[in-house]
Amino acid sequence: MPRSLIALFPAAPRQLDVAAKDVEELIRALDGRWPGMWDRLCEPGPRLREHINVFVDGERASLTQPLTPRSVVHIIPAVAGG
């Protein structure tokens, strides 16, 4: 997870293992452990915030992107958001 997100949730690690069937379930799991994280990453729709990119195994993904047990997920704030 990015430094700027960890700065908002100091107890969260930069890297961790999460069991989830898709990106939405993953973020909801993160929110369960660090309440409020869903609202920082997602907006009503629901959808990912405009300047929040999620990559699954190197490919840009949406909330509906399925995950496998070996999927590597990166959450990266877009350069465009600055």
Place this chain on the structure above:
Amino acid sequence: MGRTGLLLGTRKGAFLVAEEDGGRWSIKGPMCEAWPLHHVTWDPGTGSLIAAGGSPWYGAAVWRSTDMGESWTHSSEGLTYGDDGPKIDTIWNVTAAHGALYAGVDPAGLFRSDDGGRTWSEVSGLRAHSSEPHWQPGNGGLILHSITPHPSDPNHMWIGISAVGVFETRDGGATWETRNHGVRADFIPGPAPEFGQCVHKLGLHPRRPDVLFQQNHCGVYRSDDGGANWTDLTPGLPSEFGFPLVVHPQDPSTVYVIPLNGADKGRHVPDGHLAVWRTRDDGASWESLDRGLPTRDAYVGVLREAMATDQNDPAGVYFGTSTGQLFGSPDDGDTWRLVADFLPAIWSVETVQLDA
């Protein structure tokens, strides 16, 4: 008199500027991860600093600190129009009133918190007003920026929305009425409409809750009947356009504004001459206050939330510019000094009494 603390919301975070011995001021910040913050204020109900705005990455949220900025928490729980509604881009104002907190957001709406800003719910009666389908954004967006509670009636409040106008509720927000009669809207053809006026800032004094003042896109006004009718106070000012307006803490008839040179002329002080304008007679006459301010080559602007007074007598008056200068007066505005420079663009100024 206690020491004064200045709470600043800026384009790059929250700052606390504190009065120290010997006329010096200390600066703490940027706080809140340097988020763009439209408003930083004090909640007397919880003894907390409250900061509100929106990150371009992480959205809108309200920040809270119970230790004068040493540590912060943040939340936007309930600050939403739901999955079928528009996204809330940012929060423009947070006002404490009668034990609750109210937040004004973009796109325009009003939210209330009864737990010090941890959770929020929409005051949905406002967007249920019949005018809502016709609300159009101003230059800064469709923003609810002014929340003016009645000093003794928790169910009574006025709010201001840019390019929509002033609304009043007397039943805790269940129903609202427009309050724009007598206010010009020169950017709309035809006679002045019921709504659509571009209010910039509202103000009232707790000893005269039926008397309101507003700085509008098209002038400065006073209402003597709770907003039902407005009188134009602009004659005597160098411009009808400006953003901030504050009422003196002790004298209800004394009001401060900072005219700017026009919506389409750069929105800086006229002729590069920085001055605060004061009336002491409810707007019948105005005087320019610039002793200690730059009177030439100062092409600065001051935004709607960026001026405040403390509760001292004589009052301290403070304002921050869009270019990062913070000025203060210890004597009702008669003289001024530069308190701080090289800050990010200042979006809001509020005062808090330190050592209280």
